[in-house]
Amino acid sequence: MLTKIIRKSTRKKRCQSTEILSQGPSGIPMSLSKKLEDNRQAILTIFPKADDLVIRELTIGTQDPVQAFAVMIFGLFNEDSVNENLIKPLLSLYDNQRSGSPLKIIKDSILTVSSVQEVQTIDDAVTGILSGDTALFIDGADSILIASIRGWEARGVEEPETESVVRGPREGFVESLGTNISLIRRKIKNPNLMVEKVTVGKQTKTSLCILHIHGIANDEIVQEVKDRIGRIETDSVLESGYIESFIEDAPYSLFPTIGNSEKPDIVCAKLLEGRIAILTDGTPFVLTVPYLFVEAFQNSEDYYSRPYLATFIRWLRWLSFFISTFVPALYVAITTYHQELLPTSLLISIASANEGSPFPTIVEALLMQIAYEILREAGLRLPKAVGQAVSIVGALVIGEAAVSAGLVGAPMVVVVALTGISSFVVPALTDVTTIARFALLILSSFAGLYGVMLGFAGFVIHQLSLRSFGVPYMSPLVPLSGAGLTDVIIRKPWWAMTSRPPVLSRNTTRQANSLTPRPPEDPGTLNKT
Amino acid sequence: MLENAKITPRQFIFVLVISRIVIAITFFPVFAGPPGNQDVWISEVLSLPVHLLLTVPFYLLWKRFPKQSLFEYTQTILGRTGKAVTLLYVLYFIHELSIFLYEWCAFLTTAIMPETPVLFILLFLFPFCAYAVLKGIEVISRFAEFIAPLVFGGILVIFLLLAKDMDFKIFTPVMEKSMISILAGAFVMGLRTSEIVVLAILLPHLQLNSKKTKLVLLSGYSLIALFWLITTISVLATLGIEFSKTLQFAYFSAVRLVNIGDFIERIESIHLSIWILSGYLRIILYFYCILIGLSQIVGIKDYKPLVLATLTILLPVSLSYQSNISDLNEFLSYTIVSWVNLIFIVVIPSILLAVAFFRKLGETNA
Numbered sequence: 001m002l003t004k005i006i007r008k009s010t011r012k013k014r015c016q017s018t019e020i021l022s023q024g025p026s027g028i029p030m031s032l033s034k035k036l037e038d039n040r041q042a043i044l045t046i047f048p049k050a051d052d053l054v055i056r057e058l059t060i061g062t063q064d065p066v067q068a069f070a071v072m073i074f075g076l077f078n079e080d081s082v083n084e085n086l087i088k089p090l091l092s093l094y095d096n097q098r099s100g101s102p103l104k105i106i107k108d109s110i111l112t113v114s115s116v117q118e119v120q121t122i123d124d125a126v127t128g129i130l131s132g133d134t135a136l137f138i139d140g141a142d143s144i145l146i147a148s149i150r151g152w153e154a155r156g157v158e159e160p161e162t163e164s165v166v167r168g169p170r171e172g173f174v175e176s177l178g179t180n181i182s183l184i185r186r187k188i189k190n191p192n193l194m195v196e197k198v199t200v201g202k203q204t205k206t207s208l209c210i211l212h213i214h215g216i217a218n219d220e221i222v223q224e225v226k227d228r229i230g231r232i233e234t235d236s237v238l239e240s241g242y243i244e245s246f247i248e249d250a251p252y253s254l255f256p257t258i259g260n261s262e263k264p265d266i267v268c269a270k271l272l273e274g275r276i277a278i279l280t281d282g283t284p285f286v287l288t289v290p291y292l293f294v295e296a297f298q299n300s301e302d303y304y305s306r307p308y309l310a311t312f313i314r315w316l317r318w319l320s321f322f323i324s325t326f327v328p329a330l331y332v333a334i335t336t337y338h339q340e341l342l343p344t345s346l347l348i349s350i351a352s353a354n355e356g357s358p359f360p361t362i363v364e365a366l367l368m369q370i371a372y373e374i375l376r377e378a379g380l381r382l383p384k385a386v387g388q389a390v391s392i393v394g395a396l397v398i399g400e401a402a403v404s405a406g407l408v409g410a411p412m413v414v415v416v417a418l419t420g421i422s423s424f425v426v427p428a429l430t431d432v433t434t435i436a437r438f439a440l441l442i443l444s445s446f447a448g449l450y451g452v453m454l455g456f457a458g459f460v461i462h463q464l465s466l467r468s469f470g471v472p473y474m475s476p477l478v479p480l481s482g483a484g485l486t487d488v489i490i491r492k493p494w495w496a497m498t499s500r501p502p503v504l505s506r507n508t509t510r511q512a513n514s515l516t517p518r519p520p521e522d523p524g525t526l527n528k529t
Numbered sequence: 530m531l532e533n534a535k536i537t538p539r540q541f542i543f544v545l546v547i548s549r550i551v552i553a554i555t556f557f558p559v560f561a562g563p564p565g566n567q568d569v570w571i572s573e574v575l576s577l578p579v580h581l582l583l584t585v586p587f588y589l590l591w592k593r594f595p596k597q598s599l600f601e602y603t604q605t606i607l608g609r610t611g612k613a614v615t616l617l618y619v620l621y622f623i624h625e626l627s628i629f630l631y632e633w634c635a636f637l638t639t640a641i642m643p644e645t646p647v648l649f650i651l652l653f654l655f656p657f658c659a660y661a662v663l664k665g666i667e668v669i670s671r672f673a674e675f676i677a678p679l680v681f682g683g684i685l686v687i688f689l690l691l692a693k694d695m696d697f698k699i700f701t702p703v704m705e706k707s708m709i710s711i712l713a714g715a716f717v718m719g720l721r722t723s724e725i726v727v728l729a730i731l732l733p734h735l736q737l738n739s740k741k742t743k744l745v746l747l748s749g750y751s752l753i754a755l756f757w758l759i760t761t762i763s764v765l766a767t768l769g770i771e772f773s774k775t776l777q778f779a780y781f782s783a784v785r786l787v788n789i790g791d792f793i794e795r796i797e798s799i800h801l802s803i804w805i806l807s808g809y810l811r812i813i814l815y816f817y818c819i820l821i822g823l824s825q826i827v828g829i830k831d832y833k834p835l836v837l838a839t840l841t842i843l844l845p846v847s848l849s850y851q852s853n854i855s856d857l858n859e860f861l862s863y864t865i866v867s868w869v870n871l872i873f874i875v876v877i878p879s880i881l882l883a884v885a886f887f888r889k890l891g892e893t894n895a
Contacts, residue, residue, distance in 0.1 A: 337641070337642060338641055338642075338798075340795070341795055341797065341798050342795070343794065343795060446653070447642075447645075447649075447650075447653050448641070448642060449641060449798070449801060449802075449805075450637060450641070450642060450650070450653070450805065451653065453801075453802055453805040453806060453809075454653070454654065454657045454805070454809065456806075457657060457661075457672070457805075457806060457809050458657050458660060458661075460672060460675055460676075461657075461660065461661045461664060461668055461672055462660075462664075464664075464668050464671040464672055464675065465664045465665075465668045472671075474671070474675070477675070478671045478674045478675045479537060479539075479540075479671070479674065480539065480674060
């Protein structure tokens with residue numbers, strides 16, 4: 001009974017905060033009035049206390065002057081451009097000898113601004129003002145002019161720290177949606193690149209753009225993406241991670257079913273394979289959908305270098321993933337339950353190293369793994385000056401001292417170090433490997449190799465049941481698709497990649513079949529010496 | 530069929546083949562029946578036509594009712610009494626599953642974890658089984674496709690690694706006993722295949738025409754025969770006949786013998802991992818069949834509420850099978866189990882087929 005009353009009262013308060021912005025004190029949305037003074041009062045009421053709001057009164061024209069005022073928010077508009085292209089033409093070029101209403105003359109002939117719109121309600125004008133546009137209210141007009149002259153301080157295009165490459169472009173996305181779209185447009189010059197804008201978030205009114213290439217991407221998946229984004233009704237969207245958590249297929253799963261990237265060349269490559277990209281204003285991380293498990297092992301650098309090393313590095317990535325997930329659990333299982341599986345000499349050295357250690361292996365393993373995670377997380381937040389010294393302290397002093405003090409065995413330190421280093425080879429799956437590693441450690445402490453294998457089977461069953469927007473998560477491994485496997489197990493050279501992954505796109509022909517590069521029949525014709 | 534799942538032909542083949550191979554790499558039961566000597570490999574090759582012959586009743590039933598699994602067409606054909614037949618088959622599956630759980634626990638407690646009580650092994654297994662079964666048959670068949678390269682590759686690698694220890698003279702004299710004895714052995718080996726009944730339940734999910742289905746079945750059985758042949762050769766040629774007959778886990782002991790240059794040794798962990806994964810597949814497959822049958826009898830559309838109840842039944846049943854091993858071994862000797870399997874694989878489906886024929890039920894292609 002009591003909880004019901006509390007819930008009712010908080011519900012009313014919650015509703016009030018999400019009502020539309022432009023409501024007067026009586027709660028009725030304000031409509032545009034023909035009298036300028038009413039409009040100014042309306043603006044001052046909608047913004048109860050906004051000291052950064054700039055209202056510039058204008059008297060336009062010399063014969064029968066027209067009153068007007070421009071509203072903008074300081075810091076969001078480009079001052080020079082507003083002065084040159086909005087205020088200067090209004091004050092000097094207005095000529096009421098032209099035909100039409102003042103608003104029409106101003107919009108069509110006076111304002112030297114590339115993007116001018118007319119809106120009918122104060123609500124829309126306020127939305128525009130808050131986004132950085134300049135709103136022009138004219139006395140006696142029945143609509144408001146919105147001039148898009150935005151300008152604010154933003155980060156420049158630079159190499160992203162998390163995805164640095166040796167060979168390849170070093171551009172990274174920035175926080176501004178327009179710049180990000182331009183980075184993609186410069187790479188894909190196809191009019192079929194569809195850009196659809198959506199606004200989500202009641203308080204933040206964040207703009208999203210959904211990009212896909214019509215004719216390559218699967219239309220049903222595009223529709224599904226739009227439906228899911230349309231269903232989002234939340235207060236704020238500050239990062240693409242918010243969108244990701246609202247539209248993902250398996251919210252309770254450990255595995256990510258939506259990919260993200262900070263680099264335009266990666267996103268463009270995915271768009272060209274038939275995926276859909278979701279750009280969010282305010283963050284450089286772009287979501288790509290659908291996302292398959294094997295994509296975590298593919299890196300853009302593979303595609304810019306020759307296939308042999310790229311294939312080898314790919315195998316190394318798979319190996320590192322398995323090492324970082326299974327080695328601690330296998331070590332604990334074998335040294336605790338199945339010592340007979342080790343070769344004799346290895347068994348003797350491990351046994352002697354573990355001789356003085358007071359804890360059972362599983363406790364040692366858990367302690368060292370937790371210590372490693374603490375070190376890693378702290379290393380992310382350390383100021384750069386202190387970072388080097390502290391990491392040396394961590395590695396040498398703690399590891400070395402712990403071993404000589406007899407707290408942990410030396411093989412354990414080797415296992416933890418190997419695990420830690422391997423976990424960075426596949427950065428997209430770091431959270432998966434960390435959680436899976438702990439789960440498998442605990443299972444192995446209960447039931448040895450039996451527990452590890454059953455845990456592995458359990459994880460595999462879970463992964464096999466996932467779908468990312470309709471596409472099975474483990475394709476092209478299961479269901480086996482030969483054409484898809486050539487990009488997973490090996491890295492086929494570009495002249496041989498004649499088709500797109502059939503699981504993502506119905507338009508699978510990418511290029512002709514006979515593009516193998518070869519020298520001319522008679523090489524002497526090129527080198528006439 | 531209960532779910533709307535679709536199994537690709539490759540997944541279907543792998544499901545059957547892997548759940549059959551796991552028997553070969555556990556107990557190696559080839560000596561349980563005739564001919565009982567080095568000619569077992571001929572029996573295994575001949576078990577391919579025997580398998581095909583034994584599948585005929587279920588295949589014809591499938592052709593009549595292409596969209597219904599075994600549990601559904603018993604009811605279509607026999608009406609309410611069909612539920613009794615369904616119950617018989619469910620009991621048969623529980624029986625088969627309990628026998629395999631006995632083999633599972635026996636192997637684990639003998640080979641790798643001697644101090645673990647059987648109850649713990651089963652209780653630890655059940656949550657994973659429940660989770661896999663709750664995901665449905667599509668995920669189970671994808672799991673089979675996933676582990677197939679590991680299992681097949683593992684068996685082939687072990688065969689190659691044992692090659693230097695093999696003595697092929699063990700197979701002479703060929704055809705020491707008469708052909709009749711060898712044929713009888715082929716029949717006995719074919720009759721042990723309870724996967725034929727599982728097939729009857731999975732066929733409607735395959736959704737292929739009859740010509741392709743025949744091809745799928747043929748390739749499945751050939752793979753089974755091939756891998757049984759490989760394991761038999763691995764064991765017989767390495768260990769000899771007497772040891773193969775008397776050792777409890779012949780294949781495991783053969784794997785232990787691998788020693789290449791003192792470097793590649795103790796590879797039983799490979800055998801162990803592929804054995805656990807394939808045994809797990811067999812367990813979840815049979816568990817799924819039990820659940821489908823039970824949900825058919827009870828009359829509910831979704832088998833998910835029955836999982837916990839079935840596990841509760843399975844635990845004491847499988848433990849009771851393990852309490853009396855000599856009785857179990859006597860049952861598993863070829864005389865008794867052949868007749869039991871004959872009833873379920875040939876007799877009952879033939880009766881169903883006859884009734885369907887006379888009552889003119891199901892699709893008959895002109």
